[in-house]
Amino acid sequence: MNKILTKNRDLTQKLGFSLLTLMTxxxxxxxxxxxxxxxxxxxxxISWEFITGFPxxxxxxxxxxxxxxxxxxxxxxxxxxxxxxxxxAAIYLSEYASENRLTRLxxxxxxxxxxxxSVVYGLFGLGLFVLFLNFGTxxxxxxxxxxxxxxxxxxSTTEEALRAVPQSFRTVSxxxxxxxxxxxxxxxxxQALPGIITGVILGLExxxxxxxxILFTGAAFFLPRLPHSPFDATMALPYHxxxxxxxxxxxxxxxxxxxxxxxxxFVLGMNVIATIIRSRARxxxxx
Amino acid sequence: xxxxxxxxLTLQYSDGTESLHDISLDIVANxxxxxxGPAGGGKSSLLRCxxxxxxxxxxxxxxxxxxxxxxxxxxPNIDVIALRRKVGMVFARPVVLPFSIRGNLTYGLELAGxxxxxxxxxxxxxxxxxxxxxxxxxxxxxxxxxxxxGGQQQRLCLARSLAQEPEVILLDEPTSGLDPISTAKVENAxxxxxxxxxxxxxxxSVQQAARTSDFAAFFLQGKLIEYAPGTEIFTNPQNQRTEDxxxxxxx
Amino acid sequence: MEKDLNWxxxxxxxxxxxxxYSAVIFVSLIFFFLLKEGLPTLAEVPLGDLFDLxxxxxxxxxxxxxxxxxxxxVTIGAGLIAVPFGIGTAIYLAEIAPRWVRNLLKPLVELxxxxxxxxxxxxxxxxxxxxxxxxxxxxxxxxxxxGSLLLGGIAIPTVVSIxxxxxxxxxxxxxxxAxxxxxxxxxxxxxxxxxAARSGVLTAVMLGVxxxxxxxxxxxxxxxxxxxxxxxxxxLFSPVRTMTATIAAEMGEVANASTHYHVLFFIGMVLFLxxxxxxxxxxxxxxxxxxxxxxxxx
Numbered sequence: 001m002n003k004i005l006t007k008n009r010d011l012t013q014k015l016g017f018s019l020l021t022l023m024t025x026x027x028x029x030x031x032x033x034x035x036x037x038x039x040x041x042x043x044x045x046i047s048w049e050f051i052t053g054f055p056x057x058x059x060x061x062x063x064x065x066x067x068x069x070x071x072x073x074x075x076x077x078x079x080x081x082x083x084x085x086x087x088x089a090a091i092y093l094s095e096y097a098s099e100n101r102l103t104r105l106x107x108x109x110x111x112x113x114x115x116x117x118s119v120v121y122g123l124f125g126l127g128l129f130v131l132f133l134n135f136g137t138x139x140x141x142x143x144x145x146x147x148x149x150x151x152x153x154x155x156s157t158t159e160e161a162l163r164a165v166p167q168s169f170r171t172v173s174x175x176x177x178x179x180x181x182x183x184x185x186x187x188x189x190x191q192a193l194p195g196i197i198t199g200v201i202l203g204l205e206x207x208x209x210x211x212x213x214i215l216f217t218g219a220a221f222f223l224p225r226l227p228h229s230p231f232d233a234t235m236a237l238p239y240h241x242x243x244x245x246x247x248x249x250x251x252x253x254x255x256x257x258x259x260x261x262x263x264x265x266f267v268l269g270m271n272v273i274a275t276i277i278r279s280r281a282r283x284x285x286x287x
Numbered sequence: 288x289x290x291x292x293x294x295x296l297t298l299q300y301s302d303g304t305e306s307l308h309d310i311s312l313d314i315v316a317n318x319x320x321x322x323x324g325p326a327g328g329g330k331s332s333l334l335r336c337x338x339x340x341x342x343x344x345x346x347x348x349x350x351x352x353x354x355x356x357x358x359x360x361x362x363p364n365i366d367v368i369a370l371r372r373k374v375g376m377v378f379a380r381p382v383v384l385p386f387s388i389r390g391n392l393t394y395g396l397e398l399a400g401x402x403x404x405x406x407x408x409x410x411x412x413x414x415x416x417x418x419x420x421x422x423x424x425x426x427x428x429x430x431x432x433x434x435x436x437g438g439q440q441q442r443l444c445l446a447r448s449l450a451q452e453p454e455v456i457l458l459d460e461p462t463s464g465l466d467p468i469s470t471a472k473v474e475n476a477x478x479x480x481x482x483x484x485x486x487x488x489x490x491x492s493v494q495q496a497a498r499t500s501d502f503a504a505f506f507l508q509g510k511l512i513e514y515a516p517g518t519e520i521f522t523n524p525q526n527q528r529t530e531d532x533x534x535x536x537x538x
Numbered sequence: 539m540e541k542d543l544n545w546x547x548x549x550x551x552x553x554x555x556x557x558x559y560s561a562v563i564f565v566s567l568i569f570f571f572l573l574k575e576g577l578p579t580l581a582e583v584p585l586g587d588l589f590d591l592x593x594x595x596x597x598x599x600x601x602x603x604x605x606x607x608x609x610x611x612v613t614i615g616a617g618l619i620a621v622p623f624g625i626g627t628a629i630y631l632a633e634i635a636p637r638w639v640r641n642l643l644k645p646l647v648e649l650x651x652x653x654x655x656x657x658x659x660x661x662x663x664x665x666x667x668x669x670x671x672x673x674x675x676x677x678x679x680x681x682x683x684x685g686s687l688l689l690g691g692i693a694i695p696t697v698v699s700i701x702x703x704x705x706x707x708x709x710x711x712x713x714x715x716a717x718x719x720x721x722x723x724x725x726x727x728x729x730x731x732x733x734a735a736r737s738g739v740l741t742a743v744m745l746g747v748x749x750x751x752x753x754x755x756x757x758x759x760x761x762x763x764x765x766x767x768x769x770x771x772x773x774l775f776s777p778v779r780t781m782t783a784t785i786a787a788e789m790g791e792v793a794n795a796s797t798h799y800h801v802l803f804f805i806g807m808v809l810f811l812x813x814x815x816x817x818x819x820x821x822x823x824x825x826x827x828x829x830x831x832x833x834x835x836x
Contacts, residue, residue, distance in 0.1 A: 013724035017634055023626035024635075027694055028643055031650045034661060085557050092558025096551070108821060109561040115745070115817040116568065116810060117752025119782045123789070123806040127571035131794065148564050155561065168382040175340055176395040176448065177372040181547050186398070191385055202652075209654030212754040212782070216789050238656040238755075245660045246759055253664075260657050271652050275645060287385060287433075 035268070038260050045258025059222060059244055060252055064259055066223050070139075070234035071208055071266060073227065074218070077143025078150055078207040083200055085147070086154030090196075093155070094162035095184055114152035118212040121149045125217035140230040142218025149213055150203040157199025161192040166287055194281030201274040209267045211238040221247075237263040290316035290455065290485040291337065296351035298332060300344065307332055308509045310351070314502075319477060319486040321500035321517065323493065324532065328506035330489045334457045337487065338374040339367050355455070372399060375448030379460040379491075381440035383432035388424055391432045391443055395451040410450040417483075418446035419476045438469025445476065455485045463491040474499055493533055497521040505529045572810055576803035583801065593765035593779070595788065595798045602805060607768040608682070608778035609751055612761060615686025615774055616693055616750040621743055623690070624697025628742070631698070632705035633727050644702060651695030658688050659759030667760055674775065680762035682778040688760060689750040697746035704738020705731060741820045748816035751782075752809060758783035781805045 053063025097103040125145030135141040165188050173183040189196075211219075220233040221243055227234045241259045244251045291314040298307040307329045314320050322330040335341045336353060339360065352359045360370055372395065384391050392414060393407045401407070411428065415421040420442040424435070432443055441461055448456060458477070462470040477499060480486055490496040496503055500517030505526070513526045524530040531537055579588070583600050590601030627647065631640045666687060667679030674683075708731050716726040732739070762777025765784070785802050792798045 009722050009725070013722045016724045016727075020626050020630040020634060023623050024630040024643070027623050027627045027698070028646060030691065031646060034653070034658075035649075038657070038661075085560055088554045088557030089560055092554045096554060097558060106558060106561055108818065109565045111817050111821050112565050112814055113561055115748055115752070115813040117754065117782055117813060119754040119785050120568070120572070120752070120806045120809050120813075123575075123785065123803055124568045124571050126789070127575050127803070128567065132571075148568075151561065151564070166382075168378070168380070169384060171340070171343065172378070172382045172384060172444075173394070173398075174343065175338060175371055175376045175378075176398060177368050177451065178395075178398045179368060179547050181550050182398050186394070187384060205652055209652070209656070211654070211656045212786055215786055238654050241660055242656050242755060242759070245663055256660065256664075260660055263654060264657060267652060267654055268649065271649060 035264065038257060038264055041254075042257035042259075042261025042264075045254040046261065050255075050258055051262070054224060055222065059248055060250070060255070064237070064240060064255075064262065066226055066235040067237045067240040067259070068262065068266075069226055070220075071237040071263075073139050073234060074143055074146060074214065074236055075204050075208045077139055077230065078146040079200070079204055081144055081147035082150045082154055082203065082207075086151050086200070086203070087158050087196060089151070090155045090158035090162060091184060091189075094159045095180065095188065110152045110155055113148070114156075116149075118149065118210055119215075121145055121213040122215050122217060124148075125213060130217055136231060137216070137220075137233045138218050138231045139227055139234050140218075142214040142234075142236075143230075145213045145217045146207040146210060149210070150207045153203035153206060154200055157202060158192070158196045161195025161199065162188060164195065165191045191287075194277050198274045198278045198281075201270050201277075205267050205270040205274070208270065209238055209263065211236075211242055214239060237266060288316045289313045290355070292352075292354040293333075294352045294354070296333070296336065296349070296353060298329075298336065298341070298349045299347040301347040302345060306509050307336075310511050312504060312511060312514055314485065314487060316485045317481055317483070318501035319481045319488055319499050321496045321503040322487065322489050322506060323496040323503060324506035324512070325537070327508070329509040330506050331459055333506075334376070334459050334487065334489060336361070337455070337457055338371050338376055340371075340376065342367065372451050373453055374455040374457060375451070375453035376457040377441070377444050377448055377459065377461045379463050381437060381444050381464070383435070383440050383443055386432060387429045388432045388435070388443060389428040391447050392428075392450045394447065399451065410452075414446040414449040417449050417476065417480060418442045419472050419479075420446055436469075438465050438472065441465060441469070442473060442476065445473070449480075453484065455487065456480060458486070458488045460489050460491040462495065470495075493521075493535070505532065507532075569810065572803055572807040575800060576805075576807040577800075579797070579800040579804040582797045588801075588804075591767050593784070595792075595801070598797070600797070600801045602781070602801070602808075604765040604767045605779060605781045605784050605805065606808075608761070608765070609780040609782070611682050611768040611771075611773055611778055612685040612689060612757055612780055613747060613751045614771070615682060616689035617743075617747045619686065619690030620693035620697050620746050620750070624694045624742065624746060625701055625739060627694070628698045628701035628705060628739075629727060629732070632702050633723070633731060644699070647695050647698045649695075650691065651699070655692060655753060655755045656759070658692065659756040662688050662756060662760035676775055678762060678777060680760055680777055681775055682761055682768070683774045685757045685761040685778070685780070686774065688756045689753055692753055692756065693746035693750045696749050697742045700742035700745060701735070701739045704735040704742065707738065708734045737823045741823050744816055744820040744823075748813055748820070751816075752813055754782040754786050758786050763787065781809055785809075 050063045051068065052065050054065055056062035093103070093106065122145065125141055129135045129141035129144050130137055169187050170183050173187050214236060218233055219239040220235050223235050237259065241263055244259060245256050293310055293312040296307055296310040300306060310333065322333060324330060332341065349361060353361050358365060384394060389411060392411045396407060396410060412421065415424065420439060423439060432440065435443060445461070462473050465473065477486055477488065488499060490499060497517065503517045503520045504514040505512045505520065507528060513520060513524060513529045520529065521533055524533055588600055589603055590599070591603055592599040592601045593604050631644055635643070662684055667684050670676065670681065670684055671679030712730050712734055713726050716730040721729065757780045761780065761783065763779045763783060764777035765779040766776065768778055785805055789802050792802065
């Protein structure tokens, strides 16, 4: 082969690889930068009072406890509805459904649910839960709205975890006189559990960080107390960050960064836990 | 005495891969019946009909009857769960469940709702002894079953199906992945088992078929070619194709 | 006891099957409620007014064209960023980077997908917009461009994740064959691997862009929210307002069942239909389910 041609090809490859590496760096560095920047800027705001206190002076002083607790309640509420439903739906798809039209329709519906804009979930929650079912602007309405939004994530990750369990386990269990449900409960589910937990956490992580779906279904601008029942509205970290960074004039910058940091820790903490569970389970797995 | 009577069994998978054509066969109790022949002949399919494991596969159609103790097990209304407890199965690859040795052995009993520890211990000892595994594992029953060697795992699988006191044992090439010593152990165990149970074996070689069979059925492309006592079929086959296969002219 | 078992089994199976259909039920419910609250718009606002250039609800101007073009503009801008960077990163991770780099960076990129959009909007207000205003010498930094840059960032993890999976799924033998006849790795990537993974890469792009069109908080916070008709990419440097931001910003203040309320639901309906179109199209590209029944042949 012609030497110059070879040289050209090598040069092209070198340039191409460099370009792609550069693009990757430009993608990755801002991510790391964002996280580090918020940590650095927000850390000074973090204090015992900030975490456990109520907002004072039009939220310009004091803590963000109601928002933290609110996000905790919303996440919990979301889990209550979406986890059993999502896991059951995944079991259906993995263990019961045969490949027919109905199953294809279900899969299409799940893909669609995953793609619906979050603010449209907010509209839906307003229409169904707040107004039609008369739950009002409440933790209940917001949690149910977030649940439906979280459902596709939980279903698809759980289904993947179930399908990863070797088919032979099922065959053996059935051959020993197990019913389908016994087989699922005693053999398939325990083996898929780490994968399911990971998926659930990743779904809830998304719910915890969302603002748009709770805007008109359960989020409160400011509450001087903690919610008493599921029918109360609540403050929430993401909405609070939105409020103090756009709606409150002369908001001390430190409180804004502090709130962003707490939200980040909440959400990324869940992400890290999920990752740890996944890698531990992979290392321990017997198949 | 006939334990199982198979009458005109015909089976078709939906993807058309493998099927059984008009099989009629009487399987004798307390003996080893061997189903042998080249791959794709329908031996495994027949085996999987006997405990209705084919329910899990895409079966297009099945006709004929399989009478076990006077009951047609192909009848959609029979209690399939009870049938599978009565007809145990061991697969070609040893599939131990991801539990302890004990957990594997008591799995079937627990499925059946048997919770008494004394019954569990009884079943564990009896089945492990029958499968010739007791001496090797009785002092480490709570270790994960996956830690056993391949041969031990396969005998554990055998013990696991024996634990719920079946009446018929189906074995689908149970020694195909094992070394000669492990194979001998399994074969010896089978020799003991047939005194108690009806054993139906798909062997992994003609030699194994000859060694283990009381009765032998030769399958070719979904058809039953010849069925006779083992002593006859391997020494004096009636059918030309059986003879060609047994003597190694094709395989 | 046997009976007991059968009963439980029956009930559980029913519950599982019912849950299996839940996704279909919810999508239908969502669509139903959007129609129920959105369709009255057509009776209340003449079609000509609806597709007019002026959005000023206080004086009953419900022209949604500026909102649609606002969404389009921001999304196109986001796509121009997310597609090259997303695919470039995916190729780097799948084809060039050593395994450990990939295992480190891919979760990191996916982490970006987990960042709450409100945090990105927050940083957009405090850092990105002022920077853009100064460097580009604009009257305000809250522009479509700020929205596009952040939305691009939000779409990148989706693009990278799906495209990388698709590239990774290309059998190694394809690459080996190309390398064996003397192609360089670079040529192999462009002529063999990328074409082989094209349906997955296409899906990645569609879903990434689909996600940006539905993104709400970030764009509401950084695009300036001026409902002005966008006519070209030059408008990237001025404030715009998207469909999603309009709903989010105004829904809290409208009276139930007012015309304004209905129009906002109507916009939600349009968004729903857009996302459905994108997702149906994307899944049509990749719908290849393996046959499920496993049967060990004799």
